[in-house]
Amino acid sequence: MKLDGIAVFVAVAEAGSISEAARRLRIAKSVASDRLVELERSLGATLVHRSTRKLSLTEDGVAFLERASAALRELDAAAADLAERRGTLAGPLRLSAPVSFTRLHLGPALYPFLRAHPSIELTLDLDDRRIDAQAEGYDGVIRHGPMHDSRLVAWRLARSRRLLVAAPDYLARHGSPDSLAALNGHRGIFYTHRGIADWRFVMPGRTVQVRAQVGLRVNNGEVMRDAAVAGLGIALLPMFLAGAAIRAGSLQVVEVGAVTEEEFIYIAHPEGRRPSAKLRTLADCLRAAFGNPPYWESGLGAPSPAA
Incomplete structure (x- = not known):
């Protein structure tokens, strides 16, 4: 067995495809495929089911994967330890x-x-x-x-920290909510990876979930911030995204008497x-x-x- 063949097999098992495994290992797909075939030949076992749709591990592949992964981790750790000894x-x-x-x-x-x-x-x-x-x-x-x-x-x-924020123009047009209940009447800008159920706030002894009207759903935080600056609604944003806009005055913190979960x-x-x-x-x-x-x-x- 060669270590580069074992590395390809583990990468294929993790990635689910030879092409993705090759990309991670920075080798050509044909090289990855040849190394996998050579490993199977040396073991006398088929490790991977190949089809036009996807790859899956055989029973032998599943059995071999755990120890192969552990062996590679140990070798990586050994090399790292030597590097650390040299500072x-x-x-x-x-x-x-x-x-x-x-x-x-x-x-x-x-x-x-x-x-x-x-x-x-x-x-x-x-x-x-x-x-x-x-x-x-x-x-x-x-x-x-x-x-x-x-x-x-x-x-x-x-x-x-996450705070509710909105553009001064939006608050001037729609009013500034001063309670959790008042948020229900406002348009919200939501991060799709969390969904509209993300607006959860901590009150004494309980957690309150608020569902505002959907103004925009998007899977990027900077677009959320920019949409809030454009006056499209209220957004619940982390300070690493909203801090500069708050200091510049293009966003205003909306105080509703509650904070979000830590x-x-x-x-x-x-x-x-x-x-x-x-x-x-x-x-x-x-x-x-x-x-x-x-x-x-x-x-x-x-x-x-x-x-």
Whole structure:
């Protein structure tokens, strides 16, 4: 058996296709296919069912995958340990992160980290959907919001306050709601990955969900912010998106006597997988870059208490 064949098999199992596995490994699809065939020949077993629609693992493939994945992780960890002994952070690091947060904040924080550790080979995939870090082969995922996936171990990087905001023009035309009940009569701008049920607020001893009228549903936070600035409705936005617009006066905080549930910017890795020194060092660098409280909340004051 050759290690490059095992790496292709594990990548195919995680990606669900040879072409995607080849892309992740940065090799030609034909090379990936040849390595997989050679591995099956050396094992004397068929590991993957091939069809025109999709690939799936055979029983032998399922049995081989767990140990093959563990072996590759151990080899990666051994190589990383040697690099650490030499005082160097090196090797591949594959992350998933949200689009708008990366463009506005994560990217500027990452660039100094990569300059300081030029031997790290970072692959950064931008995607706002919820990622299965284990199945999709990520070393870590960076997200904002609550933690729901118990298969992930999360490290907090910064708090992520969310506030209701609207353009002064919209509030002048439609009035400014002063209670949760008053929100029902207003148009809302909603993030499709959370849905209209996302407007949940913490009151003494209970959580209240509000469903405003749908003005716009969209899967990008910056478009939500821009739609709010254009006066299309009220949006519930994280401060890393809305802070600058609030300070500039193009958005105004809507006070309804309640705050949203506590959320965070976090980096998470699959449970049961030892996080590398690269990931731990990156987390420390990001915490320092974002600050506590995070710099994007500067000048916005403390959260309003629940009524």
